[in-house]
Amino acid sequence: MVDRVVRVLEAFDPDTPVLTVSALAARAGLPLSTTSRLVDQLVGHGLLGRDSARRVRIGVRMWELASRASPTLGLRSAAMPFLEDLHAVVGHHVQLGVLEQREVLFVERLSAPGAVINLTQIAGRLPLHASSGGLILLAHAPSDLQEAVLAGPLRGYTDRTITDARTLRRTLAQVRTQGFVHCPGHIHPDAAGVAVPVRDRSDAVVAALAVVVPNDDRALGTVPLLRAMARGIQASIGPIEWN
Amino acid sequence: MVDRVVRVLEAFDPDTPVLTVSALAARAGLPLSTTSRLVDQLVGHGLLGRDSARRVRIGVRMWELASRASPTLGLRSAAMPFLEDLHAVVGHHVQLGVLEQREVLFVERLSAPGAVINLTQIAGRLPLHASSGGLILLAHAPSDLQEAVLAGPLRGYTDRTITDARTLRRTLAQVRTQGFVHCPGHIHPDAAGVAVPVRDRSDAVVAALAVVVPNDDRALGTVPLLRAMARGIQASIGPIEWN
Missing domain, CATH: 3.30.450.40 (GAF domain)
Structure with missing residues (x-):
C-alpha cells in the first residue's frame, strides 16, 4: 500500500505537475479503480489537490509536511x-x-x-x-x-x-x-x-x-x-x- | 492505511524533526508494532530517513517529491x-x-x-x-x-x-x-x-x-x-x- 502511494506521488514532476486520474493511473502503473480510490483518500488528507476540472496535483499540505521538518x-x-x-x-x-x-x-x-x-x-x-x-x-x-x-x-x-x-x-x-x-x-x-x-x-x-x-x-x-x-x-x- | 501514513508524517514538525520510533508511535497515536512496520516501509521508499541512532525523520526523497511539482x-x-x-x-x-x-x-x-x-x-x-x-x-x-x-x-x-x-x-x-x-x-x-x-x-x-x-x-x-x-x-x- 505504501508502495502504491509512492508510485502515485512519483508520477508528478515539474513537466507534468497536473494529471487526470487516468493519466495518473497510466504513469503509476496502477489500475484505474485503485488509482481513483487512492486519489480520493490522498485528496481528503490534502496530500494531493484537485482543480476545477478534477485534475490532480501535489497538495499544499504535502509540501508543508515535507518542508517543515x-x-x-x-x-x-x-x-x-x-x-x-x-x-x-x-x-x-x-x-x-x-x-x-x-x-x-x-x-x-x-x-x-x-x-x-x-x-x-x-x-x-x-x-x-x-x-x-x-x-x-x-x-x-x-x-x-x-x-x-x-x-x-x-x-x-x-x-x-x-x-x-x-x-x-x-x-x-x-x-x-x-x-x-x-x-x-x-x-x-x-x-x-x-x-x-x-x-x-x-x-x-x-x-x-x-x-x-x-x-x-x-x-x-x-x-x-x-x-x-x-x-x-x-x-x-x-x-x-x-x- | 493512507490515514496511518499521514498520521506518521504529521508527527514531525520544526520543533521535533527527529523522533524515536516509540515517540513517533505515541505522537501518531498508533501501536508500536504498526508504527515500526510502517516506518520500515517508508524508510525503504525514502519518504522517511533513519539516522545512526535509528531515530527517524522526514526523508530527502519526501521533500523532493513534494517540492518538484x-x-x-x-x-x-x-x-x-x-x-x-x-x-x-x-x-x-x-x-x-x-x-x-x-x-x-x-x-x-x-x-x-x-x-x-x-x-x-x-x-x-x-x-x-x-x-x-x-x-x-x-x-x-x-x-x-x-x-x-x-x-x-x-x-x-x-x-x-x-x-x-x-x-x-x-x-x-x-x-x-x-x-x-x-x-x-x-x-x-x-x-x-x-x-x-x-x-x-x-x-x-x-x-x-x-x-x-x-x-x-x-x-x-x-x-x-x-x-x-x-x-x-x-x-x-x-x-x-x-x-
Missing part, C-alpha cells in the same frame, strides 16, 4: 543569506546541491530574469559526472559510489561533457586538490558551471555551492567569491543529520 | 527575484504567505542575521487574525471563512493583537480600502509586520507579501516598496491552479 531545511537556512549575497554580485544562477543516491539534488536555486540558460530546477536532479555541483559531490563521495559512476554509462550533453572514465577520475583528483571545479559548456555550450564544496563543522562535505554563468573567461573569476561564501555557510551551519 | 513553486519562482530585492533594501525578514485552511502558510522567507525577532518559519503557519500576512489574506477570503474566523476564538499574542470581532471586522474593511496592513507589536512587542496583497493576472489575491521589521516609526515606510514588489510579482506570475 525537511532534513535540508537547516542547511538551506544557513546558506540562504550567502546565496543572496552571491546572487547579488554574480547574477545569473546560484544553486546549492546535495548528494542523493547517484545524483545531485538541488535544494535551492536563485535565478535572475534574463540569466544564461540553465537546466537546474529546485528539487530537480542532474547526473554527478555532468554538472559542476555533481563533480564536487562525487569527488568527496565514498569510493564505492565513485567506482559505480566511473563504471558508466556517462551520458554526454555536449561534446564538452566528461564521458570517459579516465578523464573523470583525473578530474575528481583535481577537484580534491584545487578545491573547485570549472565546467565550461559541459551541459549547454553557452553556460559554464563553477562549484566549490560546502563543509559542515566537522569538515565533511555536505553540499556543493555552484554558479551557472555565461561560458566566457570571466567564469573562473567567481571562484574566490564562491570559496568565501562556502566558508560563511560552514561557520553558520548547525549539526546536520543526513539520510 | 509543488503547487506553490510557480508562485515562489515568480516572487523570488522581488523577495531578494526587497530583502536587500529592507533587511530583517521578508516573507510570502498563502491561505491554507484557516491559517497563513509561509511558502518562503528570507532573513538577515541579527534581524528583529520573528516567529515565522518556512512551511510554518500563523493564525489569520494575528499576522499581517494573515490579515491581508483574510480580508480577501470568502465571506464564510471571514465569518468563521470572526466567530473566534481570537488568540492574543500581545496586548496589541486584535482579539475582538468588531475591531477585526473594521480592520479587514480598512485593509481592502488601503491595500496594506500595519501590525505594530501584534505578535511580539518589538516587531511590526507590514503586508500587501499579491494578485495574479486575473487580479485575484493569491498571496500576501510581508516584511517583519523593528516596531518603530520607520515600519510604515516600507509600504510603497512592498506595493511595487507585489506589482512586479503579479507581472511575472504564470497561471496558478490552487487546491
Whole structure:
C-alpha cells in the first residue's frame, strides 16, 4: 500500500505537475479503480489537490509536511543569506546541491530574469559526472559510489561533457586538490558551471555551492567569491543529520 | 492505511524533526508494532530517513517529491527575484504567505542575521487574525471563512493583537480600502509586520507579501516598496491552479 502511494506521488514532476486520474493511473502503473480510490483518500488528507476540472496535483499540505521538518531545511537556512549575497554580485544562477543516491539534488536555486540558460530546477536532479555541483559531490563521495559512476554509462550533453572514465577520475583528483571545479559548456555550450564544496563543522562535505554563468573567461573569476561564501555557510551551519 | 501514513508524517514538525520510533508511535497515536512496520516501509521508499541512532525523520526523497511539482513553486519562482530585492533594501525578514485552511502558510522567507525577532518559519503557519500576512489574506477570503474566523476564538499574542470581532471586522474593511496592513507589536512587542496583497493576472489575491521589521516609526515606510514588489510579482506570475 505504501508502495502504491509512492508510485502515485512519483508520477508528478515539474513537466507534468497536473494529471487526470487516468493519466495518473497510466504513469503509476496502477489500475484505474485503485488509482481513483487512492486519489480520493490522498485528496481528503490534502496530500494531493484537485482543480476545477478534477485534475490532480501535489497538495499544499504535502509540501508543508515535507518542508517543515525537511532534513535540508537547516542547511538551506544557513546558506540562504550567502546565496543572496552571491546572487547579488554574480547574477545569473546560484544553486546549492546535495548528494542523493547517484545524483545531485538541488535544494535551492536563485535565478535572475534574463540569466544564461540553465537546466537546474529546485528539487530537480542532474547526473554527478555532468554538472559542476555533481563533480564536487562525487569527488568527496565514498569510493564505492565513485567506482559505480566511473563504471558508466556517462551520458554526454555536449561534446564538452566528461564521458570517459579516465578523464573523470583525473578530474575528481583535481577537484580534491584545487578545491573547485570549472565546467565550461559541459551541459549547454553557452553556460559554464563553477562549484566549490560546502563543509559542515566537522569538515565533511555536505553540499556543493555552484554558479551557472555565461561560458566566457570571466567564469573562473567567481571562484574566490564562491570559496568565501562556502566558508560563511560552514561557520553558520548547525549539526546536520543526513539520510 | 493512507490515514496511518499521514498520521506518521504529521508527527514531525520544526520543533521535533527527529523522533524515536516509540515517540513517533505515541505522537501518531498508533501501536508500536504498526508504527515500526510502517516506518520500515517508508524508510525503504525514502519518504522517511533513519539516522545512526535509528531515530527517524522526514526523508530527502519526501521533500523532493513534494517540492518538484509543488503547487506553490510557480508562485515562489515568480516572487523570488522581488523577495531578494526587497530583502536587500529592507533587511530583517521578508516573507510570502498563502491561505491554507484557516491559517497563513509561509511558502518562503528570507532573513538577515541579527534581524528583529520573528516567529515565522518556512512551511510554518500563523493564525489569520494575528499576522499581517494573515490579515491581508483574510480580508480577501470568502465571506464564510471571514465569518468563521470572526466567530473566534481570537488568540492574543500581545496586548496589541486584535482579539475582538468588531475591531477585526473594521480592520479587514480598512485593509481592502488601503491595500496594506500595519501590525505594530501584534505578535511580539518589538516587531511590526507590514503586508500587501499579491494578485495574479486575473487580479485575484493569491498571496500576501510581508516584511517583519523593528516596531518603530520607520515600519510604515516600507509600504510603497512592498506595493511595487507585489506589482512586479503579479507581472511575472504564470497561471496558478490552487487546491
